[in-house]
Amino acid sequence: MELSKEVAKRGFRSWYERQLIESHLYLTTCIICAFGVAAFIEAYRSSGGAARGLIMLLAAFLSGIVAIHAWQRYRGMMVRAQRFADKATCTKCGVYGILSVTDASRIAHPVYDERGVSKADDTDGAWLRVQCKHCGHEWAI
Numbered sequence: 001m002e003l004s005k006e007v008a009k010r011g012f013r014s015w016y017e018r019q020l021i022e023s024h025l026y027l028t029t030c031i032i033c034a035f036g037v038a039a040f041i042e043a044y045r046s047s048g049g050a051a052r053g054l055i056m057l058l059a060a061f062l063s064g065i066v067a068i069h070a071w072q073r074y075r076g077m078m079v080r081a082q083r084f085a086d087k088a089t090c091t092k093c094g095v096y097g098i099l100s101v102t103d104a105s106r107i108a109h110p111v112y113d114e115r116g117v118s119k120a121d122d123t124d125g126a127w128l129r130v131q132c133k134h135c136g137h138e139w140a141i
């Protein structure tokens with residue numbers, strides 16, 4: 001589901017909570033698969049036949065691929081959730097996360113480093129224009 005619709009439907013706090021839960025499921029998957037890699041490599045060492053050993057190596061490789069993917073998803077979700085959470089406090093009244101989405105885009109705001117050079121790796125540049133439900137103040141996150 002698109003970010004703006006998800007935040008509008010569930011509310012920011014619930015969206016944030018779900019991001020944390022889902023990302024930690026990815027972290028758990030990553031850890032389990034990392035243990036799987038070790039277990040399959042150990043099974044490869046103790047395997048007698050060449051075919052069984054090949055299957056264990058393939059399983060270790062696939063566990064490693066899943067672990068890497070899960071780690072990347074975990075990291076990406078946490079960075080995005082934290083990026084939005086850092087800006088979810090109303091600067092006018094100080095209320096956290098009580099907001100409604102008024103506009104959204106997947107087009108990135110240009111992000112520049114301290115030297116004024118555009119960061120090309122800002123691929124997840126989605127932004128939301130939000131309004132505080134408490135005082136009506138609007139800002140972009």
Ligand SMILES: [Zn+2]
Nearest residue numbers: 090093132135
């Ligand atoms: Zn406010």
